[in-house]
Amino acid sequence: MNTLNQLPPGTQAALDLINDFDQCFLTGFANLEYPQQQSLSIWQQVFAETPLQQPLSDSCKAIQANEFLERYFAILAVVRAAMQGMLFDTLQQQVSTLLGRTQSEQITIADQSGELPAHLSVWLESVRHWLMEIALVGYTRLESATLVPFLATLEQIQGEPLLIRQSALLTGFFNELIGLVPVADTNTIPLYRWVDLWSQAMIVSLQPIPLPQPQIVSGNLEILGMDLRHHANLVSFTIYGLLSYDAEIRLVKITQSTYKVDVISHEQIWLLFPDSTSLLEAYSKNQVLHLDDIPLLPTGDLIWQDQKAKMGKKYDLMARAAEFFGENPHHSFIPCLIPPSDRHPIQLAEPIFLDNYKIVPQDDQLVLSWKDGDSLAIATQRISPLSEITQEVLTNSSQIFGLLRFDAGYWAIQPLTVTVKGKAIFTGQNAAKIRKSPPKTNVVGILQERASRLLRKS
């Protein structure tokens, strides 16, 4: 694992370039000073002789001449995303080489968007306009007056299932900004994160993102773990599993997401997924699911349809994880693929099985350490506070199945399932139980009853 701690050449330089670029968002593009103008001209040199050279140079010139148009800011988002995409590719290469795994073939996603319904284009244009205003003011001076008028657009987007990606991101971003601005102390601004969110929001607002063409598959699914993510108004889980079909085994992902409100947290979130009953039950009992005609995207994402899954026999979750993702694996698998437009180091998620380690607390972190001197940090910041995997569980663990993740300039493992005293403990383990016997004070029920009473009336 120590090979992972030595980053590929150029990685740190790219991260530094991004840091310099992000300073513009602190000051605001309407008030750029000499150091930020310098960073922009360095970025133009970096992109020299690439397809982005001309658009970037045009955008920088225009912005410095106080000519503020959305498309110039869209180009800024695109170049920052291109730098993150380059980092993604380099780091994916590093980890694939280390683990001796082949990378998935490239796919191209045909543009199926065609003619968009006009209202969608209008809403997305309004998102881009809002993002430009934020960039112009800068996070230091940002006030709620720039944010609140955007709510009308945001509410429209939330009601449009085609724009779920935009909605999930913009809602979380909006909540975060409205809760923190105006910022009293500039040093507390999470600049890297907020420019990340800004850039991603701009990229996904260029046009609605079509799903690639699926194939319809039947086969057996063994679930190995769950990544749980949430903000105040949305909870989403991604399940990782092995799908055997047509004499092949491939790593697949299933994502289920649902809107919520802030008071619905803890175990009550599991009451919000009506379309995942078999999925969550099979998972909590470690039973195979027989799938019949389910759409599979070339990225490895299954479009889940709960009624097309039947429960099968039990399997040993950790044994399967070890066979595929441990050292000297017994089997190979077809990996998942992140489409080029989504590539950012935060999306790296290489599955791995680890054992024979000792857990050592180091500063604020937990670190896995091996006899031969190797070490790997645990990405505790990626573990949901609602996960069954607590610090205590980790400390007592003997095996981990998880995802290799990259953030803040280093690799770390996000545990999805761990073994403690011979038993597997995993995020989402208790979901099925809570769905069968909901808690006595059911916040979801109380609010849903209110909603149906008031929303029908008005």
Place this chain on the structure above:
Amino acid sequence: MSKSSFSGIDRQVFTGKRNVKQVPFVELFNGRLQGVVSSGSDIERVYVSFFEAKTLNFYCSTNNNRPCGGLGGSPCKHLQSLLTEAIATYGIERVSNYLKVPGDVSQIQSEHDIIGRQGSLKKEPASEVFSRFLNYLRYLELSPSNHPLPEMTWFI
């Protein structure tokens, strides 16, 4: 030093005990602590209440803009419940910081210390807060999704 995509993320998960039946909606938004309080007697009626940051001016009325009968020169029981639930949700520190309660902040230990520093009555239409409440409830009626959602990787 490299920056993290997760630095500054609000990892606070609501932990306090909330009485959602009595106070279905409470939020710190746009310079106000505001929310909706159920009427004790009539299930069809709700009270819309708020405290304004800095001034601690306050108001309470029904969603049809009838002033709350419990309002004298001081906050009614609805405003008190709102404050209690806000503290259960966000903690006393965040609530008093947001409201920029005047005076020595270290002395603020309960809702009584905030009420004790009240401002004056400020009549405002209930519609703005009430539509925030309807929008809050609307989240529970939005369609779920079974599509990939890579943007949620930023939120934990």
